[in-house]
Structure formats: structure tokens, C-alpha cells
Amino acid sequence: xxxxxxxxxxxxxxxxxxxxxxxxxxxxxxxxxxxxxxxxxxxxxxxxxxxxxxxxxxxxxxxxxxxxxxxxxxxxxxxxxxxxxxxxxxxxxxxxxxxxxxxxxxxxxxxxxxxxxxxxxxxxxxxxxxxxxxxxxxxxxxxxxxxxxxxxxxxxxxxxxxxxxxx
Numbered sequence: 382x383x384x385x386x387x388x389x390x391x392x393x394x395x396x397x398x399x400x401x402x403x404x405x406x407x408x409x410x411x412x413x414x415x416x417x418x419x420x421x422x423x424x425x426x427x428x429x430x431x432x433x434x435x436x437x438x439x440x441x442x443x444x445x446x447x448x449x450x451x452x453x454x455x456x457x458x459x460x461x462x463x464x465x466x467x468x469x470x471x472x473x474x475x476x477x478x479x480x481x482x483x484x485x486x487x488x489x490x491x492x493x494x495x496x497x498x499x500x501x502x503x504x505x506x507x508x509x510x511x512x513x514x515x516x517x518x519x520x521x522x523x524x525x526x527x528x529x530x531x532x533x534x535x536x537x538x539x540x541x542x543x544x545x546x547x548x
Contacts, residue, residue: 385407390459392416392486397465435450461493470506474516474518477511502527522541523543
């Protein structure tokens with residue numbers, strides 16, 4: 382889903398970091414992120430342009446959030462936003478435990494042409510503190526093989542394209 386020259390946004394989650402490991406060989410990416418570790422990883426490829434958005438640094442998550450981050454994102458046009466969550470439900474969509482992360486993800490989704498959700502199967506059915514994207518905002522969802530048949534059926538009924546990744 383990522384092509385040479387794409388402009389992508391990657392959040393600061395551990396799930397997205399592991400996804401970013403697979404992007405190391407991609408060239409000429411324009412990467413926008415609030416994740417310190419993601420920025421460091423993808424900046425190792427000198428052909429990539431990595432924009433680490435500014436704001437308040439959180440040691441716990443190695444991320445940057447806040448009003449400055451949101452303002453920067455709102456001025457950009459992102460082709461694909463790769464977003465994770467701490468919970469996913471039919472009613473509330475993608476949810477997050479940290480309010481400042483949720484607000485930043487809302488802004489990212491507003492600036493993105495496509496929203497690709499990376500959701501661990503154990504997060505299906507969980508609702509965390511705040512919703513940041515309803516299911517109809519998701520362009521494609523990737524999950525792991527732990528997803529059960531009930532959730533597969535629900536995803537199909539919602540017309541959310543999804544891919545189950547191997548171990």
C-alpha cells in the first residue's frame with residue numbers, strides 16, 4: 382500500500398512502528414510522524430523526507446502531541462495515514478486512551494486521502510476513553526490472524542475492506 386514517493390502519516394504507536402520496519406527499503410517517501418522512534422527509523426534512508434511534527438514530548442510513548450502538532454498536520458495534505466488504536470467497536474469506531482493522541486489522530490484523518498487502520502485483533506470489541514474515527518472513515522483495515530469469525534462478518538456488513546496478516 383506504500384509506493385515510492387508517497388506522502389504518508391504514521392502515528393507513534395508500537396503497532397505502526399512495526400509496520401514502519403517494513404518501509405525501510407522504500408525510497409523517496411515523505412513521512413509525517415509524531416513518533417520519535419518511527420522518525421529515527423525511516424530517516425536512516427537518506428532518500429526519504431521525514432517530518433517530525435512539533436509539540437509536547439511524552440517520554441512514556443516517545444511521541445509528540447499538542448496544539449502545535451495539530452496545526453502542522455492541518456496544513457498538510459497526506460495521501461495515506463496509517464493509524465492504530467487502543468480499541469475498536471462498531472458504535473464508536475477507533476478509540477484511544479490518551480486524549481491528546483486521539484485529537485492528533487483526528488487531525489491526521491482530516492488531512493488524509495486514505496485512512497489505513499492497523500488494529501490488533503485483541504482490540505476488537507474494546508472501547509477506550511475517546512473515539513477519533515467512526516468506521517466509515519476507514520479506507521482499509523489490517524489486523525492479525527487472531528480476529529474471530531464474528532468480527533469478520535461485522536466488517537463485511539460495514540463494507541470495511543480488511544486484510545488479515547500472517548504471523
